[in-house]
Each structure stands twice: as C-alpha cells, then as structure tokens.
Amino acid sequence: MLRTATDIHLVASALGDCLVSAPGEAPGLLIPGALAEGRDGRAKLKGVLRHRAAAVGHAVPAQDAAASIRSASRLLDLTSPHDGPDAGVVFVDDHLSALLLLQDESLAxxxxxxxxxxxxxxxxxxxxxxxxxxxxxLGGMGAPEVAKALSIHPQTVRYRMRQLEKLFGARLRDPRARFEIEMALRSRQLMAGAHRRRAAVGRRSRAATRLRRPVPRL
Structure with missing residues (x-):
C-alpha cells in the first residue's frame, strides 16, 4: 500500500510481476510473496520505493489478499503519514505485535x-x-538491567518498584494481570507515537499552507 498514487505505474514496471490498484481505490500493488519475505525482495522494494511512504503486507494465499491489504493499510496509517526523504518501506511482518495490539483502539x-x-x-x-x-x-529485566536501559541508578529502580508494588499490589504477582498490564503499557506507547506522527504531519501541512498564501500587494 502506498501513501500516494504518483507514478504508480512506473513503480509497477520497475517491480515487474505485480497488479496495480484500480483508479479511485487506495493506491497499492499486489506483488509476489517472495518480495515481502526474501532479503533480495525486500532490498528491491526499498530501492524502488525510496522516499515513498509504503507498507508491505504479509504473504498470504491469493484468496486472502484482502486481509494483507487491511494490515498494510493500518501499518501505513500508524507509521508513514507522508512521502519524503524520511519516508520508506515498512513491513507488516516486522510489526505484528503492534498491529495486534492496535487493531481495535477502543478495546485498547x-x-x-x-x-x-x-x-x-x-x-x-x-x-x-x-x-x-x-x-x-515486566520485560524480565532485573534492577541492574532496568537501570542500564533507562540510564538511572539501580537504587532508583528499586525505589520506583516499591512505589509500583504499593500502587498495583497483588496484581504484579498475578501472571494474567502482569500480561495485560504490559499490553496496556505497550498499547499506550504505540498510540502516543502514532499521535505524535499525526500531529507533526498536521504542523507541516499548516506551515506549507501558510507558505503558499499569496503576499498581499501594497
């Protein structure tokens, strides 16, 4: 799935064996699964789609293509809001847990x-x-590892964990509760990142609009 349809037929020609979405549909290409899974295929995609915001779905049988399209479209919305030098190709296979967590934001x-x-x-x-x-x-780190990961003192980690144990109580000793707490933390983290990206795009769009406004004549 692509953010824009600009030169989509040139992209299709460069990739070779693929189908192009019809006019009026969300811009995308149906490609062989080997391009999404193999190292050489991924390298080719990254080269052809350089500076384009694009998301590649997971490889599926032809009859399940709609599911792959939905996943790629969702990933594109979460990670690649616009074309440009900082855009690029992302792969559903690399973001399975994020997509599972955010497939229903209301439940999240x-x-x-x-x-x-x-x-x-x-x-x-x-x-x-x-x-x-x-x-x-929750990721299995002890105080020294957490301290190193967060660039803080191990004693600070132990102090914070005592605070957390007071706040959460027995829930931190229950496997199901710990699992759902980790899911909630990761969901909030992912949604915050998506919100920041959308906000940045909005700011760039407003700035571009101001630049395009005609200068009044004196």
Whole structure:
C-alpha cells in the first residue's frame, strides 16, 4: 500500500510481476510473496520505493489478499503519514505485535483504563517514569538491567518498584494481570507515537499552507 498514487505505474514496471490498484481505490500493488519475505525482495522494494511512504503486507494465499491489504493499510496509517526523504518501506511482518495490539483502539483504551488505573492521578512526569520502569521490569529485566536501559541508578529502580508494588499490589504477582498490564503499557506507547506522527504531519501541512498564501500587494 502506498501513501500516494504518483507514478504508480512506473513503480509497477520497475517491480515487474505485480497488479496495480484500480483508479479511485487506495493506491497499492499486489506483488509476489517472495518480495515481502526474501532479503533480495525486500532490498528491491526499498530501492524502488525510496522516499515513498509504503507498507508491505504479509504473504498470504491469493484468496486472502484482502486481509494483507487491511494490515498494510493500518501499518501505513500508524507509521508513514507522508512521502519524503524520511519516508520508506515498512513491513507488516516486522510489526505484528503492534498491529495486534492496535487493531481495535477502543478495546485498547478500555484495557489501558482498566489495567493502568493505579497510575491515574499521578503527575504526567511521575507517571512516565513509573511506566518506563514497569515496562522494563515486566520485560524480565532485573534492577541492574532496568537501570542500564533507562540510564538511572539501580537504587532508583528499586525505589520506583516499591512505589509500583504499593500502587498495583497483588496484581504484579498475578501472571494474567502482569500480561495485560504490559499490553496496556505497550498499547499506550504505540498510540502516543502514532499521535505524535499525526500531529507533526498536521504542523507541516499548516506551515506549507501558510507558505503558499499569496503576499498581499501594497
């Protein structure tokens, strides 16, 4: 899936064996699965689609192409809001967990509200520090590893974990609760990143609009 249809037929010609979306449809190409999975195929895609915002779906049987298209479209919305020098190709196979977590943002918000309720009421700065520490700890790190990952002192990690144990209580000792807390933390992190990207695109769009406005004659 592509952000824009500019020169899409030239892209198709460069890639070779592929089908192009019809006029009026979201711009995209149906390509052989080997291009999405193999190292050489990925290199070819990255070379041809350089500076284009594009997302490549997972390889599926032809009858399941619609599912791959949906995944690629969703990933494009999350990661690549515009063409340009900082754009590029992303692959669904590299973002499976993120897509699974954010396939239903309403459910993700519900999970966040339920599992991260103990952090409600904290200042944004304190909440951010505790969330980063908790996420690293849930990933299986001990205090020294968390400290190294977050560039803080191990004693600071232990202090924060004592705070978190007071806030969450027995939930941090329950495997299912820990799993859902980690899902909630990662969902919030992913949604915050997508929001920042959309906001940046909005700012660039408004700036470009101001630049295009005609200068009034005196």
């Amino acid at each position: 918000h519900t999970l966040i509200a339920r599992r991260l309720r103990p952090l409600a009421g904290l200042t944004p700065e304190r909440c951010e520090r505790l969330e980063a520490t908790l996420l690293a700890w």
